[in-house]
Amino acid sequence: MPTLYEWLGGAPALEKLFTRFYEKVPDDPLLAPVFAHMDPGHAQHVAAWVGEVFGGPKTYSTTRGGHTHMISRHLGRGITEEQRRRWVTLLQDTADEVGLPSDPEFRASFVGYLEWGSRLAVIFSAPGMENPAPEDMPTWDWAKPPWQG
Known part of the structure; x- marks a missing residue:
């Protein structure tokens, strides 16, 4: 069984997805303020983060500091539920645009991760939230329909 990373096309597909997605963000009235001072390599x-979470190389952990670093990038940003939903929707639209696999099994897994991860980003971005103790990188795998439990 291929990993989600392999199924979607690896690093080239993720870089294409996130490059295109973040090209759209400055023109989006809900998301532009969140990413106003975005690092040029964002x-x-x-892409490295999602690649690692989906079973690819441990690039984000070895070069960026893993889960603890990702959480730190969201602290104090005050991301709203409306912004979170827009991020998820725009990313799904961009996945269609760049040709990520559209089969239901992959999309259930992909969207499941986007929902889970973006909800954590909202929690960690709340005022007064502090960086929690270091944690391992999350990993995400294929979603299973309830009847396959």
Whole structure:
């Protein structure tokens, strides 16, 4: 069984996805304020993060500091639920645009991760939230329909 990373096309597909996605963000009235001071390498960093979470190389952990670093990038940002939803929707639209696999099994796994991860980003971005103790990188695998439990 291929990993989600392999199924979606690896680093080239993720870099294409996030490059295109973050090209759209400055023109989005809900998301532009969140990413107003975005690092020029942001798309590549997020591609490495998602790649590692989906079973690819441990690039984000070895070059960016892993889960603890990712959490630190969200602290104090005050991301709203409306911004979170827009991020998820725009990313799904961009996945369609760049040709990520559209089979239901992959999309269930992909969207499941986007929902889970973006909800954590909202929690960690709340005022007064502090960086928690270091944790391992999350990993995400294929979603299973309830009847396959």
